[in-house]
Amino acid sequence: MVDTTKPEIVQLLRRINEGATNSQTPLGEVLRLCLRLGRLLNNKELSDWAKAEAGGYESANSLPDYRISGTEVRGTFLGPFGSSLSNVSIPQAVVEEDHRETLFTVYMTQPVGELEQLVGSSEGTNSLSVPWSGNTILYYQHKELIEGLGLNAAWKVLTTATIAGVLEVIRARVLEFVLVIEKELGIDMMNYYDSKTSLETPTQEKINQIFNTTIHGGTNIALGNPGTTNQHATHVQPGDLQGLKEKLAQLGVTEELLNDLDTALDEDADSQEQPGPHVKGWIGRMMIKAGQGTLQLVSATATTAVMAEVRRFLGLPPA
Structure with missing residues (x-):
């Protein structure tokens, strides 16, 4: 020095x-x-x-983990003879599993000044709407999410308290x-x-x-070249199994579940679809355990982070 x-x-x-x-x-x-x-x-x-x-x-x-948040989704449905449902909650279970992370998560990439403006200009309301894309709406119009009704609009509900x-x-x-x-x-x-x-x-x-x-609670974030890696990298690199296990352990995933994931990855090694069926099953079991409280993850949105890191390990985008 x-x-x-x-x-x-x-x-x-x-x-x-x-x-x-x-x-x-x-x-x-x-x-x-x-x-x-x-x-x-x-x-x-x-x-x-x-x-x-x-x-x-x-x-x-x-994005660092604190800028990623799981959200509620609400929508408007139209039916025959002028029937409709407005501002109704859409459960994750009716959405295809591969779409859930994207459609029920908000990624806040905005500058802090813009986030402050969103909070400051939200008088009279405690939430903001982040609409699903037109292509997503069109896709789910062909799926009967609610019997007898078709999806007309859907949006993620981002509370101003979350932004604050x-x-x-x-x-x-x-x-x-x-x-x-x-x-x-x-x-x-x-x-x-x-x-x-x-x-x-x-x-x-x-x-x-x-x-x-x-700043990052014991981890580092890769803000520059996405190909750069180091021992503190926040996000798991494709194929780095040890890095995946260490990251998931930081998020609160137990050793037993990590061993189960190792087995699932081996079983899906030749799968044409990734994540494969065994890894999808592992994610489902992990989410159930977290929902039941038998798995204590580090935060309420950590299940989203776990799924994102598994996808990164597989060489897929997080959402």
Whole structure:
């Protein structure tokens, strides 16, 4: 580590700390400061993350888990003689299994500023609608989801509380990162400018460790080249069975279920369809256990993350 005085870093840490703890400070402003801090610390991971949060993510594949949420779906159905049902809940069970993850999950790729605007402009309502695509509606019009009625419209219900929760997660993780960096640097914010304390800049390995622990809860997200891999990669790489098992274990999948998945993957090795029937059966059993409470996953939306990682292992898009 190099012994040096970094007054700009100290000033940035103080401003980020104040912005993250003040809900009136736009998150975009806080993240721009984080981007600057990443440049000063010469830490690309922090800079890339702050840039993605402030400017939006390029695809659902690069999203951190806290920006992915399972949702309720509601729809309008029309029938003969002017009969109809409006704003009725559509259960996952009536939708083809391969479509469930896509149709019952919201991937929030928007910049934080846009998410803040969605929450701020939602007075009088506690939810937003994310419509199914026209092609999806057309496909399920030919399926009788409700006897005697045809699907006319369907939409995912994204609550403003969910969006607000995402924003609070970002604030909390930024604050935690700053506090740990301050401690690592040995900064006393109250007395730093009086003492003119020299700072020992942490190594990149240490900064990365702090970033991975505080921002992504012990994992890292691949924001750049999708072909780049490392031992902290958030998303499983195709064919990486050990990586899949480690990721699913992090999500709360038990060793017994991991062994069952290993067997299912072997049994489906020659299947023309992927995921194959045995892996689909494994996913179904996992979801049932989670629903019954006999499998304690790390969050209410972790089943979606489990299915996404299995698909990534198979070389398929997560949705």
